[in-house]
Amino acid sequence: MMNDRTPQSERLHIAFFGRCNSGKSTLINALTGQQISVVSDLPGTTTDPVSKAIELRGLGACVLTDTPGFDDAQEELGARRIATARRTLDRTDIAVLLLDEAPHAATEAWLGHLRERNIPVVGVLSRADLLSDPEAAAARIGKRCGLRPVAVSATQGSGLAELREALVRALPDDTPREITAGLAAAGDTVLLVMPQDAEAPKGRLIQPQVQTIRELLDKGCTALCCTPEGMEGALAALAAPPSLIITDSQAFARAAALRPEGTPLTSFSILFARYKGDIDRFAAGARAIDRLTEQSRVLIAEACTHAPLGEDIGRVKLPAMLRRRIGEGLRIDIVSGADFPEDLTPYDLVIHCGACMFNRRHVMTRVARACAQQVPMTNYGVAIAYLQGILDKVVY
CATH class of the missing domain: 3.40.50.300 (P-loop containing nucleotide triphosphate hydrolases)
Structure with missing residues (x-):
């Protein structure tokens, strides 16, 4: 309750x-x-x-x-x-x-x-x-x-x-849902790979991790947590491969390389894309990355308004990945919190965060705006999986 x-x-x-x-x-x-x-x-x-x-x-x-x-x-x-x-x-x-x-x-x-x-x-x-x-x-x-x-x-x-x-x-028909719907059930062992870098709050876990762990425990799953560096040891400690691996988006490459054959892999950001938004539209939007050029313009939207640090995924890591792929001339605008343009037509792609701070209605309002203006939209985890060539290897 x-x-x-x-x-x-x-x-x-x-x-x-x-x-x-x-x-x-x-x-x-x-x-x-x-x-x-x-x-x-x-x-x-x-x-x-x-x-x-x-x-x-x-x-x-x-x-x-x-x-x-x-x-x-x-x-x-x-x-x-x-x-x-x-x-x-x-x-x-x-x-x-x-x-x-x-x-x-x-x-x-x-x-x-x-x-x-x-x-x-x-x-x-x-x-x-x-x-x-x-x-x-x-x-x-x-x-x-x-x-x-x-x-x-x-x-x-x-x-x-x-x-x-x-x-x-008047209650909406689509509330509430599950974060791990269809991916985890009672008795499953789920491995959660969670980097503890400068962006991880000291002494705490970020909200998507906390909510996911709580849901897994409520379902009767065994939740095993590790850092990317400790993933190999965590897998070795298990008598059998986990039923599911959930990773932070920035650890996708390592998690995909160590994932046992047959174990589904996803990310917190992808799970929240399903939970809060339109995952199919986000997957289609990620493919717009292939159409970007150095003359393109991308909007990165964060739901929270935290003070960014050196390892910030939305302001530092994701832009760096995009520019390595597209070129240094790629223009990237960043907004946070309630700031979100009414007119999205100047953009060739919108990349939203996992939106753990927004309710589903708020995310879907933004999705609808992008759709009405025919601007592709995706989210952090889906975009990173696509940039790393593993979107077809993750479950959503």
């Missing part, structure tokens, strides 16, 4: 959208029973998205996000706030949209944005206690918008149970 330590990337992301002073913050506080968002009668009190990790009955581990009003009239500052709210859509699994009894263009336009992105929407008619007939008002809104809202009074607590039920019904 997920708890307070569940990473945000593994939680269901529920974002609340509405006009300024529509009651978003009050509703979140009532739904959670906590003072998560600041409530005020002043328009524009919520200036940036405010997120809170929490457990909700029937939904499990969630992240609730309060967003700025999408009708903020404060010229340039208001436009920035609205743009920030729009970026929240990239990672939203379920949207809660506060609807108005009277028609409002901004609200109906926002509903259109949500539907264009295929984000499940739960409508809410807030402050129902101030209406003479909230059910009739909800019916009128439903007829107008094609979305029957739940009538809720945050101050009186009415409608909150119905809202939770509506959120459960």
Whole structure:
């Protein structure tokens, strides 16, 4: 069961959208029973998205996000706030949209944005206690918008149970999945090859390694860990070859050379490409490397915003591998965190990290953008396997 330590990337992301002073913050506080968002009668009190990790009955581990009003009239500052709210859509699994009894263009336009992105929407008619007939008002809104809202009074607590039920019904069909689905089962011995270089946090393991090990243990597998230098000794210590080898992408070549005949090989990055993104599209995107020239332009996108060190795979090692293959003239741009261009057409290839810090919706939003603009996209592990000529030797 997920708890307070569940990473945000593994939680269901529920974002609340509405006009300024529509009651978003009050509703979140009532739904959670906590003072998560600041409530005020002043328009524009919520200036940036405010997120809170929490457990909700029937939904499990969630992240609730309060967003700025999408009708903020404060010229340039208001436009920035609205743009920030729009970026929240990239990672939203379920949207809660506060609807108005009277028609409002901004609200109906926002509903259109949500539907264009295929984000499940739960409508809410807030402050129902101030209406003479909230059910009739909800019916009128439903007829107008094609979305029957739940009538809720945050101050009186009415409608909150119905809202939770509506959120459960809106759960996306593709959550959750397994990192090692189809590759490891109870009783299997899995060898994990994990470099401990300058990029490995002192005293800790990186998140993909931790999540994978935990899943293997939950499945009833035996997880044996080693560094690339210790791989030969680890294999020799086993009475039989492992059922699966999972390696860090940068150790692909050594792991492939030492892999026993018949033992499947994959990487943490490839596993997360399956888990978070579209592995088939990433495999096809890696083959675009053959079409690159020194006049080409590549975008490398990191999900996290860590301070890079000398052995950084995305900023140092992968660019070096690409330039050895293509030529020093290859132009490579690097973005991190929430930064990701709306217009990808200047690029001949996008290479994304394993995205352990993103939820699946966030990754698939970027995949969809690249696909719509006909720009090939792959990820670190798939690209490295292709550059080393072993993509056809790894499982995905």
